[in-house]
Amino acid sequence: MTNEVRLVVYGEPASKANSRKIVKFGNRPASIKSDKARAFEASVKQQVHQLPRLMTEKLVAFIRIYYASERPDLDESIILDALQGLIYRNDRQVREKHVYHDIDRNNPRFEIVLRPLVKGLV
Template sequence: MSNKIYKSTKFVIHGEPASKSNSRKIVKFGKRFGVIKSEKARNYVKIFAEQCPQLEKLIELDVKVEIKIYYQSRRPDLDESVILDCMQGKIYVNDRQVKQKHIFWGIDREQPRTHIRVTPMEICNMPSDF
């Protein structure tokens, strides 16, 4: 185990995230088909990269992630996959480090956004009632 000292990181990303299930589309390249990110997903990855803090030292421990996503409407599914992917290389090394996550859904028609808190975990314990 690392003897680095980590602290929680909190930040807000303005804009509505693309869901991973709807973030890819199939396109034809000549006679072959391929999969590319949708325009909405590409735009969200770009704004996330601009707004997400770059930690001086990436978290190397397992982490707990708390995310509150405020959508513009009731339509989108609650999906944090793209958000977790976007934090790789900025907050933590790899999204496989996420061992606990709490995702909350809300509506804000005027200001869609995502509140994120990432907390390093010294030990990841499974709740005893499982």
């Protein structure tokens, strides 16, 4: 099993909490991901190759998100969703997160390191 996965993925992640839109399925309204959120997830799938064997253990994630401006809220949830099925089976495996907000106006991206969670450190 892979001890650690390091990725750099280009593009600015949409805030999952602020990127929903209301649509109608017949007479029933529903909330779905915005076009920007769906485009970001598609971009991740193009840039990240699926591991031959997905990580199955509990994980710790170190994520640095480089936004194009100060405007977006720090929100890693769409990143973790997009990596599901590519790197690990389910984003619920991520039990510890270290998430940082940075700015790169010309090159928005995220950098992530995923490692197995080691119990008993704290």
